[in-house]
Amino acid sequence: MTGHVLGIVGATGAVGQKILKVIDERVKNIKALRLFASARSAGEKIAFRGRLIEVEDLEKASFNGIDYAFFSAGTEVSEKYAKRAVEQGAIVIDNTNAFRMHPDVPLIVPEVNFHAIKKHHKLIANPNCSTIQMICAIAPIHRVNPIKRIVVSTYQSVSGTGTEAIEALKSQSAQMLNDENPTVSVYPHAIAFNLIPQIDVFLPESGLYREEEKMVNETCKILESKIAVCPTTVRVPVFYGHSETVNIELTNEMSLAEVQNLLNKAEDVVLVDDPANSGYPTPLEIQDKDEVFVGRLRRDMTLPCGYNMWVVADNLRRGAATNAVKIYCKMCKMTENCK
Amino acid sequence: MTGHVLGIVGATGAVGQKILKVIDERVKNIKALRLFASARSAGEKIAFRGRLIEVEDLEKASFNGIDYAFFSAGTEVSEKYAKRAVEQGAIVIDNTNAFRMHPDVPLIVPEVNFHAIKKHHKLIANPNCSTIQMICAIAPIHRVNPIKRIVVSTYQSVSGTGTEAIEALKSQSAQMLNDENPTVSVYPHAIAFNLIPQIDVFLPESGLYREEEKMVNETCKILESKIAVCPTTVRVPVFYGHSETVNIELTNEMSLAEVQNLLNKAEDVVLVDDPANSGYPTPLEIQDKDEVFVGRLRRDMTLPCGYNMWVVADNLRRGAATNAVKIYCKMCKMTENCK
Numbered sequence: 001m002t003g004h005v006l007g008i009v010g011a012t013g014a015v016g017q018k019i020l021k022v023i024d025e026r027v028k029n030i031k032a033l034r035l036f037a038s039a040r041s042a043g044e045k046i047a048f049r050g051r052l053i054e055v056e057d058l059e060k061a062s063f064n065g066i067d068y069a070f071f072s073a074g075t076e077v078s079e080k081y082a083k084r085a086v087e088q089g090a091i092v093i094d095n096t097n098a099f100r101m102h103p104d105v106p107l108i109v110p111e112v113n114f115h116a117i118k119k120h121h122k123l124i125a126n127p128n129c130s131t132i133q134m135i136c137a138i139a140p141i142h143r144v145n146p147i148k149r150i151v152v153s154t155y156q157s158v159s160g161t162g163t164e165a166i167e168a169l170k171s172q173s174a175q176m177l178n179d180e181n182p183t184v185s186v187y188p189h190a191i192a193f194n195l196i197p198q199i200d201v202f203l204p205e206s207g208l209y210r211e212e213e214k215m216v217n218e219t220c221k222i223l224e225s226k227i228a229v230c231p232t233t234v235r236v237p238v239f240y241g242h243s244e245t246v247n248i249e250l251t252n253e254m255s256l257a258e259v260q261n262l263l264n265k266a267e268d269v270v271l272v273d274d275p276a277n278s279g280y281p282t283p284l285e286i287q288d289k290d291e292v293f294v295g296r297l298r299r300d301m302t303l304p305c306g307y308n309m310w311v312v313a314d315n316l317r318r319g320a321a322t323n324a325v326k327i328y329c330k331m332c333k334m335t336e337n338c339k
Numbered sequence: 340m341t342g343h344v345l346g347i348v349g350a351t352g353a354v355g356q357k358i359l360k361v362i363d364e365r366v367k368n369i370k371a372l373r374l375f376a377s378a379r380s381a382g383e384k385i386a387f388r389g390r391l392i393e394v395e396d397l398e399k400a401s402f403n404g405i406d407y408a409f410f411s412a413g414t415e416v417s418e419k420y421a422k423r424a425v426e427q428g429a430i431v432i433d434n435t436n437a438f439r440m441h442p443d444v445p446l447i448v449p450e451v452n453f454h455a456i457k458k459h460h461k462l463i464a465n466p467n468c469s470t471i472q473m474i475c476a477i478a479p480i481h482r483v484n485p486i487k488r489i490v491v492s493t494y495q496s497v498s499g500t501g502t503e504a505i506e507a508l509k510s511q512s513a514q515m516l517n518d519e520n521p522t523v524s525v526y527p528h529a530i531a532f533n534l535i536p537q538i539d540v541f542l543p544e545s546g547l548y549r550e551e552e553k554m555v556n557e558t559c560k561i562l563e564s565k566i567a568v569c570p571t572t573v574r575v576p577v578f579y580g581h582s583e584t585v586n587i588e589l590t591n592e593m594s595l596a597e598v599q600n601l602l603n604k605a606e607d608v609v610l611v612d613d614p615a616n617s618g619y620p621t622p623l624e625i626q627d628k629d630e631v632f633v634g635r636l637r638r639d640m641t642l643p644c645g646y647n648m649w650v651v652a653d654n655l656r657r658g659a660a661t662n663a664v665k666i667y668c669k670m671c672k673m674t675e676n677c678k
Contacts, residue, residue, distance in 0.1 A: 207637030298546030302567035
């Protein structure tokens, strides 16, 4: 049987489930698929291509025989088990923050910096979701006209936190529609009909939350550039899809038509930009898509080389699962085996 | 009987109702209160201080005898009736976009530029809600250390659109929680669990929506400065309260402690800024307050004189009704009559 033995760690989580779906859509032949989760979920059976696959207890499992393992069960799990998987022979594509900034771990957006994968030691990192979609939208411009500075504000959906946050938004919303006080859980404040300008833990030295620091550091690593990134990351009451207002300052003047042309030609970037007719991407409307959607592309009148854009992508797919599976497809050069 | 004869045009709308409430809270003596609306709402009776006041049909009504009239029934209504009110003897405090940029109409945030009211010709404009709260947060800094450039992204609640938008968010949210497709109304896209990067009509020349242009022009007029404002305005699924990420570039370097000190001393600005303990303002938690709340105040590491902040205010009160009633209170110097 052709293909590889693939493993998914965190198979029952929001991203793990999407990885399973994207593998099903994109990878033609698979020798075997193994699913891992915590002891709590072990024994569950998950359907894949007409078979039921039993979820294995990660703590007790061996990675012997696995060619590629996708990790998406949180930073602590990757810290604890990813190196063991590598030692047992697997190539790990890690979706957590555990190794992204390690100098010998490539941090890959396949359309942008796949060349950097050459240096891998069987461990490859998938960037943070809010970084991936921004990078996809700006890299085609940056390649031609280097970006000096970015001011980005995010509007991030709760699915980035996980299934428990999706449930919290649902139940809090129902409570508030019934004039009840929302039961605060998962986040430090209610998220239903509210906004939370905090994602991840506080870092006193920079005054940033960790999600913001990720955008600063990962952008520089992926673009191999000392680009200045000034982010504010905000959780919004949306289930799926992250959105961002991105203000960029280019090195040289460039016409709006040229910038539009660069984005139109870019791989997997879709320009939805007809503001006179309310044409722009919204998170609800791009759900389950694999592309990065850009709208509101316009000159920033306050800078000679400034542009603004509105960038939206499905955070679980484009921002996580699809990015990881695309890394796999490009790595094994199985283009005939992958869509 | 002491006090003035006051009128509210658009008395049955979201802002009109808040003006009534803020007058009740802040103005001690009122000689008489008259309420106006369209023919559709005329005849309705609204309770105020133990009496029922009948809503008059604006088209047929006279403003004779009215000392101060608050207009908040939309730009077209103000364009049609505000000058008639002035001719009939009233001083008009207009909450719409009709006259804000007219050179002989003062555009007033009472805490910031009340001196500009001297030049009024019985017509005073209340700024746009998203401008007011940003101005309150930045003016205390700008006075000491002029701001050169602002990049602002807004997160604006549906109540800014009116009561029909509040109903649309409620009904669409209920539909989606029941796995039904949302019925799109009021806005060009669904707003429940979604984001709409469009507020008001498109202006092809600048590539901005009108809400964005308002922030650009009104900021310069109020601060009497050629400050460069780069805005993106976004509607979010929140009922009450607008939020903004505000990035400012100052002329001179200034320590974070100095900036904090300026905001701590500013009238009606409240610093809620304890990020290590998830302390920052959220729209749900500042509802019905009159102050402007600032959190996430921090250096922008990408600029020598840059700062970031998160600014939240109740758009119907601080961004509209309270601003208008405060203008009235300051104008008639009835401090003993107003709280």
